[in-house]
Amino acid sequence: MPSRRYVQGWGALSLAVGAVLVTTAAGQAPPASGAHAANVPEAAVVRVDACAGAGGLCRVPRTTLALDGRAAVTLPAAATGPLDLALRTPGRLADVTVTDRRGRRIAGHTDTGGTRWTSEAALPAGDAYTARLVLEDTGPAGLRRRVVRLAVRTDRAPAGERLTVAFGPGDGGGARTYGVGQPVTAELSHPVPADAPAARRVVERALEVRSEPRAVGAWHWVDADTLHYRPRAYWPAGATVRVRSALAGARVTDRLYGGPSRPLTFSTGARVEAVTDVAAHEMRVYRDGRLLRVIPVTTGKRGFRTRVGTKVVLGKERTVRMRGDSIGIARGSREFYDLKVRWATRVTWSGEYLHAAPWSVDAQGSADVSHGCTGMSTEAAHWFYRTVREGDLVRVVNGYGETMAPFGNGYGDWNLDWPGWLRGSALGPAAVRAAAGSPLRPAL
Numbered sequence: 053m054p055s056r057r058y059v060q061g062w063g064a065l066s067l068a069v070g071a072v073l074v075t076t077a078a079g080q081a082p083p084a085s086g087a088h089a090a091n092v093p094e095a096a097v098v099r100v101d102a103c104a105g106a107g108g109l110c111r112v113p114r115t116t117l118a119l120d121g122r123a124a125v126t127l128p129a130a131a132t133g134p135l136d137l138a139l140r141t142p143g144r145l146a147d148v149t150v151t152d153r154r155g156r157r158i159a160g161h162t163d164t165g166g167t168r169w170t171s172e173a174a175l176p177a178g179d180a181y182t183a184r185l186v187l188e189d190t191g192p193a194g195l196r197r198r199v200v201r202l203a204v205r206t207d208r209a210p211a212g213e214r215l216t217v218a219f220g221p222g223d224g225g226g227a228r229t230y231g232v233g234q235p236v237t238a239e240l241s242h243p244v245p246a247d248a249p250a251a252r253r254v255v256e257r258a259l260e261v262r263s264e265p266r267a268v269g270a271w272h273w274v275d276a277d278t279l280h281y282r283p284r285a286y287w288p289a290g291a292t293v294r295v296r297s298a299l300a301g302a303r304v305t306d307r308l309y310g311g312p313s314r315p316l317t318f319s320t321g322a323r324v325e326a327v328t329d330v331a332a333h334e335m336r337v338y339r340d341g342r343l344l345r346v347i348p349v350t351t352g353k354r355g356f357r358t359r360v361g362t363k364v365v366l367g368k369e370r371t372v373r374m375r376g377d378s379i380g381i382a383r384g385s386r387e388f389y390d391l392k393v394r395w396a397t398r399v400t401w402s403g404e405y406l407h408a409a410p411w412s413v414d415a416q417g418s419a420d421v422s423h424g425c426t427g428m429s430t431e432a433a434h435w436f437y438r439t440v441r442e443g444d445l446v447r448v449v450n451g452y453g454e455t456m457a458p459f460g461n462g463y464g465d466w467n468l469d470w471p472g473w474l475r476g477s478a479l480g481p482a483a484v485r486a487a488a489g490s491p492l493r494p495a496l
Contacts, residue, residue, distance in 0.1 A: 095120030096187055096200050097140040102131035102174070116140060117202065119185070124203035127175065129210060129303065134171040135160070135181075137202070143189030145169055146197065150204075153180045173257045176301030177209040177309060206301070214311025215304050216241045217259065217297045221318060221442065229319045232288070233364045234443030235465045236261060236281040236295055236316075242308060243276035251304050252478035255279075258298040258310065263291050270483040272468075272476030274459045282465050282473070284484075286445070289340060291320045324444040326406070326436070328426055330358065330451035333417045335406075335426065337439065344439070347432045348417030350409065352424040357453030359424075363399040364463035365444045368437055372396040378403055379423065389423070395433035399446050400462040406446065408433035424453075 096119040103114075117123045127135075135158070139145055144166035150158040158181065160171040175181060183202040188195060220237035222228055238259055244251050256271050259279065263269075267283035274280055287293065294317050299310025328335040328349060335347045352358035356379075375390045379402070382388065396407040409416070409427025416428060426448075428436070445466075448456075456464040465473075477483030 094141065096143070096185070096198075098185070098202065099136075099138040099140055100125050100202075100204075101133070101136040101138070102127050103133045119200040119202060122203070123201075124205070126205045126207065129177045129207045129309075131174060131206065131303075134174050135183075135204065136168065136170045137183060137185070138168045139185075139187070141189075143187050145185060146188045147184075147186040149184045151182055151184075173254065174303060175204070175206050176298070177206045177303065178301045180205050209301055209303070209309035213242065213308055215244075215255070215299060215308055216311045217299065217313040219295045219297075219314070219316035222316070229321045229441065231365060231441055231443030231445060232286040232291075232320050232323045233362070233445040233463070233466060234287070234318075234320070235364070235463050236293070238271070238279040238281070238295075238297075240277040240279075241311075244304070245276045246273070248305065249478055251308075254302055254304050255299065255310075256478050256483070258302055260296050260298060261293065262295075263287065263293045265291055267291065268484055270474055270477050271479075272465070272473050273478065274476075280459070280463075280465055284470050286323065286466075287320045289320060289323045293318050293320070320443070321441060324440055326440070326444070326446045328358075328446070328448045328451075330360070330420070330448060332450070333419070335428070337436065339439075345432075345435070347428050347436070350412050350415045350417075350422050350427045351420050351448070351451065352422050352453060353420045356423040357420075358422070358426060358448055358451055359400070359404065359453045359456045360448045360451040361456035361464065362466040363404075363446045363448070363456055364466075365440050365442050365446060366398045366401070366462055367442060368440075369396045369398065370394065370437075372405070372407075374403070374405075374425075381423070387423070394430060395437040397433075397437055397440060400456075402461050406433070406436060 097116060098119055099114055099116045101114045115125060117125065135150065137148065145162055148160065148162060148169040150160060150171065152158065158171050158175065160169055162169045181204040183204060185200050185202070186197065187200060188197050190196070218239040220239070221230055221234055240255070244255055252273065256279070259271060261269060261281050265288045267287055269281055269283040271279045271281045294315065296315035297310070297313040300312045302310040304310060322340050324337070324339050326335055326337045328351065330351050333349060335349045337344045337347070372393050373391070374393050393405070394408040396405040398405050404424055406426040406428070408430040409422065410430050412421050412427050413429055415421045456467050458464045458468050474483055
């Protein structure tokens with residue numbers, strides 16, 4: 053009795069096989085007859101599968117093709133697994149290169165026996181690909197090497213919703229320069245819940261981050277529709293970071309396919325880091341490891357302690373109005389305040405800043421008197437405002453407050469250690485990348 057997997061998908065697969073020239077490694081056509089006819093290699097036979105590793109019931113049958121002509125196979129959109137090419141005749145796959153219509157390589161690997169090649173992810177729908185296989189076998193004249201090709205097409209995705217991605221920082225409109233602590237953000241147009249791990253893997257594999265110089269990094273799922281990407285350490289100073297989605301045409305779930313998304317490019321500047329030592333009441337500012345300045349400061353007093361840990365500059369405001377009721381202090385109470393503050397550098401969305409505090413100059417360098425912000429003289433705050441940019445690092449050490457949360461109140465991503473960060477990936481150990489490319493379409 054034929055398998056359910058085979059019967060359900062038989063009508064979905066269309067094959068076109070015609071004549072094509074199979075060249076030898078020397079670029080000569082094999083003789084068709086005569087004394088040398090025995091040296092003509094037999095046709096290579098390859099089994100094509102698009103269900104391996106898909107999980108569940110796959111509706112696309114395996115197909116076996118003889119590559120002695122212009123062979124082509126069309127995979128329906130129901131092909132949920134990676135492309136799998138298995139050599140069925142004697143010999144080995146010395147090399148396999150699969151490219152899309154624009155010449156971009158599809159990442160994949162050959163098994164240890166050299167007889168099977170598998171792509172890292174399912175091929176996106178609605179595209180055309182060329183598989184170039186270099187075969188090695190042993191004939192009467194010794195080792196032979198030849199090249200055969202297979203054309204692969206994937207049907208268009210069915211009409212319906214499309215999953216797109218909005219990358220940050222910024223809106224993708226032109227390259228900007230950020231500090232080395234700036235995470236990459238990916239906002240999905242549709243949620244992908246934690247109980248859909250296969251769909252999360254499809255999404256994560258397709259989100260490409262490339263940097264020059266290279267930096268090892270990984271994605272982390274913040275929630276169902278948000279991911280953050282950061283290197284293991286900070287970005288290199290003076291790096292160029294390019295982010296794009298290869299989701300277009302990819303099958304995410306039975307009813308959801310990827311759509312086109314706008315790429316993002318940004319640069320990093322020097323490594324600027326401000327380290328506030330709460331116990332010493334001072335802030336040291338470094339650029340590329342060189343101390344620029346030591347600034348007397350005051351931080352949060354009892355009941356309003358400044359968060360400890362690593363924060364990232366979110367933005368800067370020349371003047372900002374600060375009111376006590378914005379952090380839960382009732383009007384009329386002795387702690388209430390309503391001030392216009394100069395040279396304010398924001399590090400949390402809830403309102404923690406590093407800013408000018410001329411009213412507390414006497415306490416700066418000796419006592420903690422603020423409501424959670426880091427205060428300094430007007431001149432020092434102006435200097436700091438001009439020195440830092442979005443994405444620069446602000447660390448608070450030797451303090452008494454709570455640790456900065458990783459998410460939800462700014463970029464506290466660096467407060468997760470690397471094993472903790474990787475636990476937020478859907479890919480497990482495969483999450484670590486050298487910011488070099490997507491397994492769907494890495495750069496040539």
